[in-house]
Amino acid sequence: MLAVAGVAIWLGGWVLTAFIVAVGAAGFWEFLRLAKAAFTGSARLAWTAFGAVYLGLAVFVLASISAQSLAWLVLIISAVIAVDVFAYFFGRSIGGPKIAPRISPSKTWAGLGGGAVGAALAVVLNSQVPRWICEWREPAPAFVHGGFATGCSQYWQPHAGDFAALIGVGMLIAVVAQSGDFLESWLKRRAGMKDSSDLIPGHGGVLDRIDGLVAVSLLVGVYLLVTAPQMFGLS
Numbered sequence: 103m104l105a106v107a108g109v110a111i112w113l114g115g116w117v118l119t120a121f122i123v124a125v126g127a128a129g130f131w132e133f134l135r136l137a138k139a140a141f142t143g144s145a146r147l148a149w150t151a152f153g154a155v156y157l158g159l160a161v162f163v164l165a166s167i168s169a170q171s172l173a174w175l176v177l178i179i180s181a182v183i184a185v186d187v188f189a190y191f192f193g194r195s196i197g198g199p200k201i202a203p204r205i206s207p208s209k210t211w212a213g214l215g216g217g218a219v220g221a222a223l224a225v226v227l228n229s230q231v232p233r234w235i236c237e238w239r240e241p242a243p244a245f246v247h248g249g250f251a252t253g254c255s256q257y258w259q260p261h262a263g264d265f266a267a268l269i270g271v272g273m274l275i276a277v278v279a280q281s282g283d284f285l286e287s288w289l290k291r292r293a294g295m296k297d298s299s300d301l302i303p304g305h306g307g308v309l310d311r312i313d314g315l316v317a318v319s320l321l322v323g324v325y326l327l328v329t330a331p332q333m334f335g336l337s
Contacts, residue, residue: 103302103311107179111172119165126161128308129316132298133157136286136309139293160316163323170333177228178322181272182315184220185279192216201280206287214280221279222272229268275318282317286310 110121133153141149167174193213201209286309290298297306305311326333 122164130157132307132309136289136293160319163319181221181224184224185217185276188220189213189217218273218276221276222269225268225272278317278321279314282314286313
């Protein structure tokens with residue numbers, strides 16, 4: 103799935119938008135399966151509505167920012183991947199107390215700490231990408247935030263305090279990504295399912311792959327809505 107996402111990002115345009123919508127639709131179908139198995143009556147209806155809003159907003163955010171700034175899309179994806187990879191290795195290597203063993207027995211506090219380290223590194227590295235590209239060539243406007251696309255001289259230059267803020271952002275991303283993971287794990291446990299589906303052979307369902315990504319995209323969406331509403335066509 104990651105390889106397909108890479109191709110979609112490379113092609114961009116309607117291909118990328120269609121890929122984001124397709125992934126969101128598959129995730130929502132799986133969410134409906136979980137809600138149907140986990141709840142009845144009005145609770146099922148409420149969770150169905152929640153899933154539609156939750157995943158629908160994530161698709162809207164990702165599709166909107168991908169049309170304006172691939173840098174933000176790459177930041178979200180790379181940060182979530184870093185959280186998963188670092189959390190896995192830290193959790194396996196260090197072990198220790200579980201965060202919520204009844205919901206997700208494999209998640210440890212050490213893993214969460216590792217995920218925070220990974221996300222912080224991803225955020226710091228992504229903050230430097232425009233500057234690295236500027237040393238090589240003038241980037242295409244689609245790659246970066248519209249406000250910075252007028253020239254390399256306007257690219258953000260980091261200072262010590264900025265790095266501290268970026269690390270804090272990375273830690274917040276790790277917590278939000280893990281929260282999205284816990285939400286899906288709780289739903290699967292309540293529904294009595296190991297995976298959200300078998301759409302991806304050997305890897306479970308689409309929702310199993312994007313649970314953290316959905317949560318983080320909403321976090322970034324709120325941030326951009328406040329700081330750069332033009333990303334969503336607002337003034």
